[in-house]
Amino acid sequence: MRPPLFAAAVLATLFAGAPAHAAAPVHIDATGLTFDTAASGRAETLISDINGVAIFALPNAADQLPLDQPSYGFFHNTYSGLFQLNTRPGYKITGYSLSGEFGGTLSVPAVPEGLNGTVGVAATRAALSLGARLPDASGMPTSSHALADLNGTNGFTLSSGPLDHTGALALQLDGYTYGFSKPSTWTEGPWHSTAPSTAHLWLKDSLRLTVYTTAVPEPHSYALMLAGLALVGGLARRRNKA
Incomplete structure (x- = not known):
């Protein structure tokens, strides 16, 4: 399925300045939708696609x-990453x-006891x-997660909440990490000592994007359903008369 023009334009704009090594596009077919990105350093993958739940691995963050x-x-x-979702016919x-x-x-590091530092x-x-x-270029609410001075682990989930959307959807993921460190110092007689402080922060694995889809009956399916309901209703009335 070819990406809609609006999403293709957004992707092209966002990745116009992407470095050459990160310019490999990715296309993934799932049951209820397709997944596209215009530039990816390490390719996104489909982890599972069962009962309307498609899970994608996003490794680049x-x-x-x-x-x-x-x-x-x-x-x-x-x-910064931009991903295009596009529903297949009959899905939302x-x-x-x-x-x-x-x-x-x-x-x-602590300053040794009894020393100036x-x-x-x-x-x-x-x-x-x-x-x-x-x-239509309108945006949807943005979900975010922030943390400070992590010493351990921190799991998170960002959710869209309930949706009822058919067609194309462009998801934009942005993130940053910031760190600062300064060593401990002290003097002992004529000697000056320095011990480095350390600050490490990382994502433990690929992010996981989960997209929920459901089948939408085609117009002729609605007509058949209404006809079936009318038939059932007629049979019920005949039983009541009998």
Whole structure:
């Protein structure tokens, strides 16, 4: 199925400046819809497609957002992806969600007891947001998740809520990670010592996009259903008369 013109235009605009190594398009066929992206560094895949629930793996955010900061300074990474969903004839999208899990560690060395010094700093921030755009260029509510100074794990799910949508839908996923670290320092007699603080933050695996679809009866199916209801109603009336 060929992507609608509006979505193709959005994809082309967003990825016009994408680097050559990330410009491989991806197309995936599922039962109730198709999935497309114009540029992908590591190809998205279809994990499962059962009973109107299609689950896609989105690996590129996990590749682009990790922070590894063992020494003094600032680090900042960003990610942006646009994905086109297009329902197949006879289907509609009833909702979608994005799930994943962050992992992070922070470490600040202590100043040895009895010595003069300055305790270091380790800090991280991260956020992901998921929004949608319709063919008439109108937007849908954006879901987002943010965290700070993670030392452990943090799972999340962003959800669209109930939908009743037929046709094309462009999903935009944006994210960033930010970190800062400063070493601990102290003096012992004539000696100056430094111990690095560390700030690490990463997505533990590919993000998972789950799209829910349901079949929509074709017009002739509605006509057959109405005819069947009329027949059942007629039989019921005859029984009552008897």
